[in-house]
Amino acid sequence: MAIGSVPVSAQEAQVAFGSVEADPSLPVEVTSETLNVNQENGSAEFVGNVIVIQGEMRLTAERVLVIYNEDRSAIERMEATENVVLVSPPDAAEGDWAEYTIDSGVIRMRGNVLLTQGPSIISGDQMIANLTSGTATMSGRVKTILQQGQN
Numbered sequence: 001m002a003i004g005s006v007p008v009s010a011q012e013a014q015v016a017f018g019s020v021e022a023d024p025s026l027p028v029e030v031t032s033e034t035l036n037v038n039q040e041n042g043s044a045e046f047v048g049n050v051i052v053i054q055g056e057m058r059l060t061a062e063r064v065l066v067i068y069n070e071d072r073s074a075i076e077r078m079e080a081t082e083n084v085v086l087v088s089p090p091d092a093a094e095g096d097w098a099e100y101t102i103d104s105g106v107i108r109m110r111g112n113v114l115l116t117q118g119p120s121i122i123s124g125d126q127m128i129a130n131l132t133s134g135t136a137t138m139s140g141r142v143k144t145i146l147q148q149g150q151n
Contacts, residue, residue, distance in 0.1 A: 014124070017115075023066070024104070034047040045066075081096070088131060107127075109129070
């Protein structure tokens with residue numbers, strides 16, 4: 001039997017995401033070419049080949065804005081733009097924009113979102129991934145290519 005693919009389209013699809021349960025209490029490591037800190041609004045902007053690592057999760061982008069909580073004791077959320085790639089092994093997703101809310105472990109991705117799960121590919125306008133539960137929802141003209149295996 002030949003290996004082929006079957007395209008499937010929908011408005012929304014629920015999928016698994018990542019095989020390792022994320023722990024939002026783990027430290028967040030950020031590496032970049034440039035760092036700009038704004039003490040007035042409690043934010044930090046990382047620019048140029050930005051790499052964010054928390055446990056097994058890895059997010060890369062050209063720009064990441066880190067927003068701290070009110071008392072500036074912890075990161076509240078991060079906004080990533082330009083060539084955003086999210087890896088939560090063994091799955092990977094890419095898009096134009098992402099927001100990661102640390103406490104909830106939820107990442108929202110928008111704009112040409114492409115999720116790769118082994119040989120299968122799912123595309124859509126938006127993906128909401130819950131890293132702690134290992135689930136994701138794709139929405140906005142979802143297209144799936146399911147690879148057929150050999151029997």
